[in-house]
Amino acid sequence: MFSKMWSKCSTQGYRDDSLKTVLENKDEYQMPLKILSYEQLYGWSMDKIVTEVGHKNNCTFCGVFRRQALDRGAMLLNVDCIATGHNADDIAETVLMNILRGDVARLQRCVNIITITEGAIPRCKPLKYTYEKEIVMYAYFKKLNYFSTECVYAPNAYRGYARTFLKDLERLKPSSIMDIIHSGETMCIKENIKMPEKGICTKCGFVSSRDICKACMLLEGLNRGLPKLGIGKSSKANKTLAALPNPRFLNF
Template identity: 70%
Template sequence: MEEAVTKPTKKGGGRLCCICNKRRAALKRPKTLEQICRECFYEVFEEEIHRVIVDNQLFKSGERIAIGASGGKDSTVLACVLAELNRRHNYGLDLFLLSVDEGITGYRDDSLETVKRNEVQYGLPLKIVSYKDLYGWTMDEIVKMIGLKNNCTFCGVFRRQALDRGASLLKVDKVATGHNADDIAETVLLNILRGDIARLSRCTSIVTGEDGPIPRCKPFKYTYEKEIVMYAYFKRLDYFSTECIYSPNAYRGFAREFIKDLERIRPRAILDIIKSGEDFRISTSTKMPEQGTCERCGYISSQKWCKACVLLEGLNRGLPKMGIGRSSRGLNNDPKKDKDMKQRNGTKSIENKQCGSLDF
């Protein structure tokens, strides 16, 4: 790595690293408030993630693992750190980069260029799956048809499945995603704000979907966003940082800002919100959606048709509102087709959801 030039400075009294007591401190850790130097930071950052992986048995030797790679900071740092830990600690993993091309000109095409460079930089084979190939529609085409309202619903639902389909093409055992502690704290809050008990109870799990086709895990569950960005900055990692051109992201944006405000006053708040999420007990009288499979494509679904099929049907029939909100127009809500569906009125959990890139 190219070391940034550090000139001697009087600032902060040139305080020494509280771990090595030799070098000048370069950052304050949000998790512990320790002041540490760059070298000790790399060490504790990487080894903490190693501990999380080992303690939670996220991987087994010989497994094929796909890293969900968007080209953004989290997945770029995840690819870099996993490749390094796999070497250093002999995990015995076959690592791959898996990217989803939503078909958003001026956004995803640029970020995919970053992922292609990462493929070379970290020596990890890359697989790209596109909405166009999987669904016959790019996000650009979908937005042209439905406008800028609810577009994030389409994108989020499609991305979730696309990642699973890409993972099965790669024949991997698990997908690792770059969700960090800040993301998870934010999602806990959002699920509380939405009253989404099903998601609230699973959003803090470090491994999800073990009953589904391909489990997912979050090695950064306890890793602060600040440290991820600092790591990327100090190591001069190549990542892409542009907001999606179609994402208004209002509701999640408020939750995010609230969390960042809390973090400034008391950085522990982030880990404490995750802890609260983990410790919630769902009352037994709460009705949880039952897991089944989509009659049309076979994907996991709590409804007759999975959300992607409902949305796709709407697009292809020129009724893009189908499956959005609580309207009774959705296929799954047709009382003639299925009495049970009427009772569940299933689309509640999806309505008003903004950008789905952080879906769990």
């Protein structure tokens, strides 16, 4: 049995359009649908978050909150696996971003079609080797109901620079996207490199590689009027958050 899950970030002019498409597809394919909003889970909409943090780091908040929203929704629906719509372009961009950031742990995970983490619901990316333009063309010629509106905050995202660079490469060499994905797949991590160990967040109970997960750090920063508290890697932030009361999460 398939269930459909959608996270509502409440970005004016973007998520409303996509919600309309999601609801129409739900009716057409008769699939159960669970909608979780950032306001419901965290008490903040993306528009409010941007008002607090500005346009530079807002995508960090959205990405972290959306990933956890998927986990929360999956638990509510009691699913066996979360299937996401990441395509070849998305994965190549992520490989580039992780290389530029020197993020070895994520570089290893981002190219896997199926990602299994102990204590978390497995995720799969069935469209890993499918180009974005192929998906759009298929949807267009099959007259499928889809939306292609870009988030109003996307132009300022770090991913946008990787996307621009990737498109420039693709113009010079059309196979660049697949080449980058294959490069990510074949990269080996030295045995003496210590990888982050997964544990449980002491605040919300979800899987995390640190005592307090990124979502809790970001949320507590917002609630305390310190929106930059969870940005970047800071031992001071971890120490400060460890002494704070539980963040405002819903009890499931």
